[in-house]
Amino acid sequence: MMSKEDIANWFRGLQDRICRGLEELDGTGQFHEDLWQRPAGGGGRSRVIEGSVIEKGGVNYSAVHGPMPERIQKALGLPPSDFFATGVSIVLHPKSPMVPIIHMNVRYFETQSRSGTESTWWFGGGIDLTPHYIVVEDARRFHQRLKAVCDKHHPAWYPRFKKWADDYFFLKHRNETRGVGGIFFDRMNESEGKSKSEIFDFAKDVGEAFVPAWSEQVNAGLQRPFGPRELEWQALRRSRYAEFNLLWDKGTRFGLDTGGRTESILMSMPPMAKWRYNYSPEAGSQEAETLAMLRKGVEWL
Amino acid sequence: MMSKEDIANWFRGLQDRICRGLEELDGTGQFHEDLWQRPAGGGGRSRVIEGSVIEKGGVNYSAVHGPMPERIQKALGLPPSDFFATGVSIVLHPKSPMVPIIHMNVRYFETQSRSGTESTWWFGGGIDLTPHYIVVEDARRFHQRLKAVCDKHHPAWYPRFKKWADDYFFLKHRNETRGVGGIFFDRMNESEGKSKSEIFDFAKDVGEAFVPAWSEQVNAGLQRPFGPRELEWQALRRSRYAEFNLLWDKGTRFGLDTGGRTESILMSMPPMAKWRYNYSPEAGSQEAETLAMLRKGVEWL
Numbered sequence: 237m238m239s240k241e242d243i244a245n246w247f248r249g250l251q252d253r254i255c256r257g258l259e260e261l262d263g264t265g266q267f268h269e270d271l272w273q274r275p276a277g278g279g280g281r282s283r284v285i286e287g288s289v290i291e292k293g294g295v296n297y298s299a300v301h302g303p304m305p306e307r308i309q310k311a312l313g314l315p316p317s318d319f320f321a322t323g324v325s326i327v328l329h330p331k332s333p334m335v336p337i338i339h340m341n342v343r344y345f346e347t348q349s350r351s352g353t354e355s356t357w358w359f360g361g362g363i364d365l366t367p368h369y370i371v372v373e374d375a376r377r378f379h380q381r382l383k384a385v386c387d388k389h390h391p392a393w394y395p396r397f398k399k400w401a402d403d404y405f406f407l408k409h410r411n412e413t414r415g416v417g418g419i420f421f422d423r424m425n426e427s428e429g430k431s432k433s434e435i436f437d438f439a440k441d442v443g444e445a446f447v448p449a450w451s452e453q454v455n456a457g458l459q460r461p462f463g464p465r466e467l468e469w470q471a472l473r474r475s476r477y478a479e480f481n482l483l484w485d486k487g488t489r490f491g492l493d494t495g496g497r498t499e500s501i502l503m504s505m506p507p508m509a510k511w512r513y514n515y516s517p518e519a520g521s522q523e524a525e526t527l528a529m530l531r532k533g534v535e536w537l
Numbered sequence: 538m539m540s541k542e543d544i545a546n547w548f549r550g551l552q553d554r555i556c557r558g559l560e561e562l563d564g565t566g567q568f569h570e571d572l573w574q575r576p577a578g579g580g581g582r583s584r585v586i587e588g589s590v591i592e593k594g595g596v597n598y599s600a601v602h603g604p605m606p607e608r609i610q611k612a613l614g615l616p617p618s619d620f621f622a623t624g625v626s627i628v629l630h631p632k633s634p635m636v637p638i639i640h641m642n643v644r645y646f647e648t649q650s651r652s653g654t655e656s657t658w659w660f661g662g663g664i665d666l667t668p669h670y671i672v673v674e675d676a677r678r679f680h681q682r683l684k685a686v687c688d689k690h691h692p693a694w695y696p697r698f699k700k701w702a703d704d705y706f707f708l709k710h711r712n713e714t715r716g717v718g719g720i721f722f723d724r725m726n727e728s729e730g731k732s733k734s735e736i737f738d739f740a741k742d743v744g745e746a747f748v749p750a751w752s753e754q755v756n757a758g759l760q761r762p763f764g765p766r767e768l769e770w771q772a773l774r775r776s777r778y779a780e781f782n783l784l785w786d787k788g789t790r791f792g793l794d795t796g797g798r799t800e801s802i803l804m805s806m807p808p809m810a811k812w813r814y815n816y817s818p819e820a821g822s823q824e825a826e827t828l829a830m831l832r833k834g835v836e837w838l
Contacts, residue, residue, distance in 0.1 A: 270815065284814045294814065409799045475806070482783035483793070492784070498710045505776070505812035512808070513585045513595065514571065514800045 238433055243344045244299040244322040246436075248281070250342070250443045251297040251324050255283055257447035258295070258328070261454060262287035267295065272497045277302035278320075282500040289335070289454060293328035294503030298496075304347060305494055315354060317347040323361070324443060325487065327504035328450070329477075333470035335457030336367035336374075336415065337477060339504070340446045341487065342439045357432070359439045360422035362397070363446060364405045365453065366415030366477060368470045370526045372536070374456050375416040379536040381449045382419045389438045390430075397421045402532040407480050412530040414480050469523050472515060474506035481505065539734055544645045545600040545623040547737075549582070551643070551744045552598040552625050556584055558748035559596070559629070562755060563588035568596065573798045578603035579621075583801040590636070590755055594629035595804025599797075605648060606795055616655060618648040624662070625744060626788065628805035629751070630778075634771035636758030637668035637675075637716065638778060640805070641747045642788065643740045658733070660740045661723035663698070664747060665706045666754065667716030667778060669771045671827045673837070675757050676717040680837040682750045683720045690739045691731075698722045703833040708781050713831040715781050770824050773816060775807035782806065 255267045265287015273279035280298030287293075299322035309317055323343025330337065342361035349355065365378050379398070386394035397419035405414040419442070424435050481488050481504050491501040517523035556568045566588015574580035581599030588594075600623035610618055624644025631638065643662035650656065666679050680699070687695035698720035706715040720743070725736050782789050782805050792802040818824035 292812075292814070409793045409802075471809070475810075478779060478810075479783060479803075482780060492710045499815045501710075502780075502812065503814060507813070508772070508809065508811045509776075509779075510809045511593075511803065511806035513593070513804060 238436065240320050240322070240344070240346060243436065246440065247299075247322050247324050247342065247344070247443075248297050250440075251281065251283070251295055254324070254326065254443075254447055255285075255295050257451075258285065258290065258293070259287075261447070261451055262289045264288045265290055265293075270500075272500065274298075274300045274302070274495065274497070276300075276495055280497070280500060282497070282503060284503060289330055289332070289458070291329050291331040292507040294326065294500070296325045296500050296503060298322065298325075298500070300494070300496070308490065308493065312347075314347055314356070315349045315351065317349045317354070319345065319347045321345045325504075326446065329474070329506050330454070330457070332457055332460075333368040333462050333466040334460035335454050336365045337474075337506075338366070338446075338450045338453070339364050340443070342443045344436075344439070356425070358423040358425040359435050360424065361439055361442055362401055362404070362418060362420035363442060363449065364401055364415060364418035364420070366473070367453075367526070368473045369466070369522055370416060370529045371456070372529075374453055375536045377452060377456075378416065378418065378449060381445060381452075383537065385438075385441045385445050386419065388441060389434070390428075393421070393438075394419070399533075405480070406532065407476060407484065409479075409483070410476065412476070412527070413532060414477065415530070416534070416536060468510070469517075471508060471510035472512060475509035475511045477506055478509050539737065541621050541623070541645070541647060544737065547741065548600075548623050548625050548643065548645070548744075549598050551741075552582065552584070552596055555625070555627065555744075555748055556586075556596050558752075559586065559591065559594065560588075562748070562752050563590045565589045566591055566594075571801075573801065575599075575601045575603070575796065575798070577601075577796055581798070581801060583798070583804060585804060590631055590633070590759070592630050592632040593808040595627065595801070597626045597801050597804060599623065599626075599801070601795070601797070609791065609794065613648075615648055615657070616650045616652065618650045618655070620646065620648045622646045626805075627747065630775070630807050631755070631758070633758055633761075634669040634763050634767040635761035636755050637666045638775075638807075639667070639747075639751045639754070640665050641744070643744045645737075645740070657726070659724040659726040660736050661725065662740055662743055663702055663705070663719060663721035664743060664750065665702055665716060665719035665721070667774070668754075668827070669774045670767070670823055671717060671830045672757070673830075675754055676837045678753055678757075679717065679719065679750060682746055682753075684838065686739075686742045686746050687720065689742060690735070691729075694722075694739075695720070700834075706781070707833065708777060708785065710784065711777065711780075713777070713828070714833060715778065716831070717835070717837060769811070770818075772809060772811035773813060776810035776812045778805075778807055779810050 265285045267283040278300030301320040340363045346357035383394040401417040401420035566586040568584040579601030602621040641664045647658035684695040702718040702721035
C-alpha cells in the first residue's frame with residue numbers, strides 16, 4: 237500500500253532529477269538550496285538558480301502537515317481536520333524574451349478528520365507555458381507533449397485539463413490568459429474511476445515531462461535574436477505574471493494562508509517587472525499579435 | 538441637505554487642486570487625463586503623470602453606482618442593495634529613492650436597499666508614507682501634520698487612526714509594515730457622534746493636507762544624493778509595494794470585483810520592481826535600519 241511518505245519521497249526525487257536536468261540545460265547556473273521547517277509541521281527544500289539561460293528560477297519541494305486552517309476547512313466542506321500536503325512546484329524566468337516562462341506543479345493532498353472517521357485524498361497539478369512572444373509552432377509542440385502524457389492515462393483528460401488550464405491561468409481583470417496554457421487538474425481521486433496508484437502514475441508522468449518539454453522551448457527560443465524592444469516587452473509581460481500570482485493563484489494564497497515560507501512561495505516572482513499605465517502595443521506588431529492570442533479556447537494542436 | 542452629488546463634486550474639485558499642486562511641485566510633468574465610464578454605472582477621470590520628481594503617479598477620481606455585488610453585500614451584512622461610491626485615490630512613485638512613495642484616498646460610500654427601507658452611508662480614507670529609506674525626522678513631520686488634521690476634529694482620532702493604519706498597511710506574509718504608516722479610517726458615520734457634514738469636513742481636511750504633506754517630504758528627500766545602490770534598494774522596496782496592493786489592499790480587490798477600470802485601479806503599481814530570492818541587507822546598513830523600523834506601533838511623534 238502506497239503511503240504518504242512514499243509519495244513525498246517520490247516528489248523529492250523528482251526535484252533532484254529536475255534540478256540536474258535544468259543545470260545541464262542552463263550550462264553554467266547551479267542550484268542553491270535552502271532547507272526550511274514549517275513551525276506548525278513539516279518543511280521543505282527550496283532551490284533557486286541564476287544562470288545563463290535561466291535568469292531566476294525556483295524548484296521547490298515541500299511536505300507539510302498540521303491542523304487545517306479553519307477558513308480552508310470550511311471552503312472544502314470538511315469537519316475539523318489535519319492535513320498533509322506534498323509536491324514540487326517550479327517557475328522559471330528565462331533571460332531571453334524569446335524563451336517562454338514555464339510553470340509546473342504536481343502535488344498530493346490528504347486530510348484526516350480529528351474524529352478519525354473521515355479522510356480524503358487527491359492529486360493535483362499542471363504545467364503551463366507563458367511565451368513573451370507566442371510562436372504558434374512552439375505552442376503546438378508543447379500541447380502535443382501534454383496530450384501524449386494525458387492520452388497514456390485517459391483519452392478524455394487532455395481536452396478536459398486543457399480547458400481547466402485555460403480557465404485557471406486567466407487574468408480576469410485583464411481578460412487575458414496568462415500564456416498559451418497547458419494542462420491543469422485538481423482533486424483527482426478514486427471518483428475518476430482510477431486507483432490511487434494509477435492517478436499517482438499520471439502525476440509522475442506530468443512531472444517527468446517537464447524537463448524535455450521546456451528544453452525544446454529553450455532550444456527553439458535561443459535561436460531567435462532580440463534587443464531592447466523585446467526586453468522591454470518581456471518586462472511588461474512579467475508584470476502580468478506577477479499580477480496573476482498575487483491576485484489569482486490559489487497555490488500562492490493557500491501557501492501564505494497556511495503559514496508557508498514566504499520566500500519559497502514567492503520564488504515564482506519575476507526578477508524584474510515593469511508597469512506602464514494603459515500601455516497598448518502598436519497595431520500589427522508582434523507584441524499585438526501575441527496579445528490577440530491570449531484567449532481561452534485556442535486549439536493549439 | 539448635502540447630496541451625494543455635492544460630495545462627488547467636491548471630490549472632483551479636490552482632484553483638480555491636487556493635480557495643479559503636483560504639477561507645480563514636479564516642475565516639468567503634466568497630467569494626462571482619461572475619462573472612462575463603468576458599464577454597470579458611473580465613471581471617472583484618471584490622471585497620470587511622468588515627470589522630473591514623480592516617475593509614475595496617478596490621481597484618480599471616480600463616482601460609480603449600481604447593484605451591489607452579492608459577495609460584498611453579504612460581507613457587509615446588507616439586504617440586496619444598490620451602492621454609490623465616490624472618491625479620490627492617489628499613489629505617487631518618485632524617481633529619487635530618497636523621496637518616499639505616498640498614497641492617499643478619501644471616499645464616500647452609500648447603499649440603498651432595493652425595498653427602499655434601508656440605507657447606509659460612510660466616509661473612509663487614509664494617507665500613508667512609504668520611504669525607501671526611513672528618516673525619523675521626516676516621519677515625525679508627516680505624523681505631526683496628520684495629528685493636526687485629526688485633532689481639529691476629535692482628540693481621539695489621531696491615535697485611533699494611526700493604529701488603524703499600522704494594522705491596515707501591513708504585509709502579513711512579510712511581517713512588515715508598508716512604510717511609516719499614517720492614518721486610516723473607514724465606515725465613519727453618525728455612530729461617531731458627528732453629523733454627516735462634520736465627518737465630510739474631516740475627509741476634506743485629509744484631502745487638502747495631501748499636497749503640503751508630500752511637498753515637505755519631497756523637498757527634504759531631494760537634498761539627499763543617491764547612486765546605483767539606492768536605486769537597487771528602491772526597486773526591491775517597490776516589489777513590496779506591489780505585493781501589498783495585489784495581495785492585501787481591499788480597495789484594489791473591491792475595484793476589480795466591482796468591474797472597475799483595471800488600468801485606473803492598477804495606476805498604483807510601481808513603474809519597475811525587482812524581486813530577489815531571500816534578499817537581506819547587510820547588518821548595520823541603512824537598508825537594514827529601515828527594515829528594522831517597519832514595525833507596528835512605532836511612536837513617530
